[in-house]
Amino acid sequence: MANVGYYLGFGTLFSVGLLELTNINNVQNIISYYGVKKYLEAWYHTSINSVLFGPIVYQIVSDNFLDNRKHSNVSITVNIGFIFLIHSWGYYYVHGLMHTKYLWSIHRFHHTYSNYVTPVVAMAVSPFEYILAYMLPFVVASWALRPSHLELLIGAGVISFCNLLIHSPSFDYLSEKIPNWWISPEKHLTHHKRSDKSHLSAPTIDIDYLMHQKNLFFTYNGVDTNNDTNRIRGT
Numbered sequence: 001m002a003n004v005g006y007y008l009g010f011g012t013l014f015s016v017g018l019l020e021l022t023n024i025n026n027v028q029n030i031i032s033y034y035g036v037k038k039y040l041e042a043w044y045h046t047s048i049n050s051v052l053f054g055p056i057v058y059q060i061v062s063d064n065f066l067d068n069r070k071h072s073n074v075s076i077t078v079n080i081g082f083i084f085l086i087h088s089w090g091y092y093y094v095h096g097l098m099h100t101k102y103l104w105s106i107h108r109f110h111h112t113y114s115n116y117v118t119p120v121v122a123m124a125v126s127p128f129e130y131i132l133a134y135m136l137p138f139v140v141a142s143w144a145l146r147p148s149h150l151e152l153l154i155g156a157g158v159i160s161f162c163n164l165l166i167h168s169p170s171f172d173y174l175s176e177k178i179p180n181w182w183i184s185p186e187k188h189l190t191h192h193k194r195s196d197k198s199h200l201s202a203p204t205i206d207i208d209y210l211m212h213q214k215n216l217f218f219t220y221n222g223v224d225t226n227n228d229t230n231r232i233r234g235t
């Protein structure tokens, strides 16, 4: 079977091109603020990551972890859902590590696009970041789930497209319609502006939100009832 990673990679590049056209103002802002070289650098990294590193990892996953048998519709739905979940957790965890002094050096380049962001910035990441934060969660999900080609293709395709959307200011107006447990352009564009540990999740399920809800569940009137001291006080 032909390496589906190339279809995904070239499909992503084509989508980036179309979405850039809806963000022409911000393209001009990037060029006048950071310089044309910086804008072309984003295209360079996006191209290398999409059509070189991506297909290589896809081939490795395909050869080792994909299940060639036909899956039922229920299994297809469940596996795609778990690909989103595992990828979101994996990215959230690695992204948190990249915002520490140990791995900031591999993530810094992505954050050099802070005030002005367009879809081409979505994959403008260093090779180390691409492998560790973008690809490794897919490898882990495929190892754990043994998905079919179709399930991985849909999972990776949707995740890749959502990654472009959250780097697209032209779709920011949709943010208020997006449910809290999903990543909106507003959340990720805020992360670029702040460059801190807020809104670490991307690009699908909002793990920050789910963690916050879990913490609320274990608190009562703002008091952590799991905390031993509070339990002794009877609060």
Ligand SMILES: [Zn+2]
Pocket: 110, 121, 122, 167, 188, 192
């Ligand atoms: Zn980003």
Ligand SMILES: [Zn+2]
Pocket: 095, 099, 107, 111, 191, 195
């Ligand atoms: Zn970051």
